[in-house]
Amino acid sequence: MFLLLSSRLSTMALDGFRAAVYQGNLTEAISSVQGFYCHTLNIAITGESGSGKSSLINTMRGLRAGDEGAAETGMLDTMTEPMAYPDLVLPGVTLWDLPGVGTSYFPLNTYCKQLNLSRYEFFIIVGSQRFRSEHARLVREIQRMGKRFYFVRSKADMDLDASRRQRPSSYNEERILQQIREDCRRGIAAEGVGPPQVFVVSSWEPNRYDFPLLRQTLQAELQQLKRQAFLCTLPDVASLIINQKKATLNGEIWKIALFSFLLAAIPVPGIAFLCTFFIFRKHLFRYYSSFGVDDRSLSALARQVGKPVGELTAMMTSSGTTAMMALKLLLDLVGTTLMVAEYSWKRFPLFGAMVSGGVSLVTTSFMLQKCLASVADDTQRVLSKALEAEGENTM
Incomplete structure (x- = not known):
């Protein structure tokens, strides 16, 4: 009877862990499995x-x-x-x-x-x-x-x-x-x-x-x-949830890219660059918050597992490499678009608008997909590190 009750409690703990990971509350995810084995x-x-x-x-x-x-x-x-x-x-x-x-x-x-x-x-x-x-x-x-x-x-x-x-x-x-x-x-x-x-x-x-x-x-x-x-099994459990959430967010990227296309099609030189850049930046921080790896969430998680926040942020690669890659790609692609669009708008306004919008759509879609994948990978590494620290606390 005791083993059956313990098994049910462990199943409830895993359900709570999955729900917290999907919601981007990694602190709650750790709390939900404390005391279980x-x-x-x-x-x-x-x-x-x-x-x-x-x-x-x-x-x-x-x-x-x-x-x-x-x-x-x-x-x-x-x-x-x-x-x-x-x-x-x-x-x-x-x-x-x-x-x-x-x-x-x-x-x-x-x-x-x-x-x-x-x-x-x-x-x-x-x-x-x-x-x-x-x-x-x-x-x-x-x-x-x-x-x-x-x-x-x-x-x-x-x-x-x-x-x-x-x-x-x-x-x-x-x-x-x-x-x-x-x-x-x-x-x-x-x-x-x-x-x-x-x-x-x-x-x-x-x-x-x-x-x-x-x-x-x-x-x-x-x-x-x-x-x-028990803690060693949780990264695999979390990986399924993180990939599920990534797939859901990835399915929304086409809407964001379409919005970027419409804004960039406005016949104003430079608008494509600004639209793509600010849309990318907005959703990058949105992904951090959604997965629970923004600065505030990482600080709370570090306190939860009793580790310096630097040990968790060291697991993050998206904040540096993704942003630099995005900026370079934006400058290269949108810069080319600006030259083409400025010339085309004077002679073929519709063509110029389509070029600006099209490049903005492709760039936004590509960069958000890369960004989302990178943040999801960061979340997996951060959570694994936190679970490792939690395991050390039991020793």
């Missing part, structure tokens, strides 16, 4: 082949290899599809056993694209022995997607046994474990991640080393991770 969390277990991914999944689910429903282990380089396993301890968590990176089927350069890693909300990178280039590549990709991960150094029992045999007189278990952790942290930190979450475990001894801490940490952060997963 995904009910399921898809965790991808990835790493090189043979690192112990499947064994880790079994241990996390309280199973051993061979138990009913357990992940198959010991099958090197044979997995070709991700396998889903519900977590038997944490509600709403699915563990995905991914094929190993760097195999003949899934080479390092194409691994992320082949497995479409963006569909997973959280990652556990499993590695045995030292920190490798495969791990660094996975860290970079996860960082690029704006998602989080844990790094699990598996087979701690084998590393400790090897150290005990090689240097029995100086063997110190805790010191060796700490060296392993530091090696992993240095490799992850080199990719710009800090502070990295590293756990040293053995699937054969789930009550030793860092495995209990791994479970406790995941359980403690579960609601936060579900919240971030």
Whole structure:
């Protein structure tokens, strides 16, 4: 009953989010989804082949290899599809056993694209022995997607046994474990991640080393991770609404262009330039306001997510590039029209008026379409940045 009620509330929150985005109220869009989260969390277990991914999944689910429903282990380089396993301890968590990176089927350069890693909300990178280039590549990709991960150094029992045999007189278990952790942290930190979450475990001894801490940490952060997963889905939801609104406004441009044509057809030299310029300027600011990315709205949004307004305005490109492109195009096209029209009005008034009006119509239509597309793209970037900031606030 609780899950059903929560699901209905989340649906209501999404409806409110969609409505606010369409209305151009991005502050309200963020407010409408505060406190809500995904009910399921898809965790991808990835790493090189043979690192112990499947064994880790079994241990996390309280199973051993061979138990009913357990992940198959010991099958090197044979997995070709991700396998889903519900977590038997944490509600709403699915563990995905991914094929190993760097195999003949899934080479390092194409691994992320082949497995479409963006569909997973959280990652556990499993590695045995030292920190490798495969791990660094996975860290970079996860960082690029704006998602989080844990790094699990598996087979701690084998590393400790090897150290005990090689240097029995100086063997110190805790010191060796700490060296392993530091090696992993240095490799992850080199990719710009800090502070990295590293756990040293053995699937054969789930009550030793860092495995209990791994479970406790995941359980403690579960609601936060579900919240971030929920926020990560919202840019795609917003994109559909923004494109829908753009299509609606784009359908009105022909009316504006026709009005520009009628004004520019007045037989007064220079009127085409003035009409086109002021119509463009008016509707540029109208688009900013309509999508909710005008100065006032951006300031309110920045306060809402607790970020400097400069971080949001840095996402805007239309205010500079579109205006400069518009001015150049207007000067080039309308300047030519002025010369033609001034000559034609004296001899062929109707022809001159049609030339001025026609160029104004084409210029206005073209520039408004470019402007609208640019402002819509800005809105997508600004909202994604705001949602990212909102996600940071939950950490």
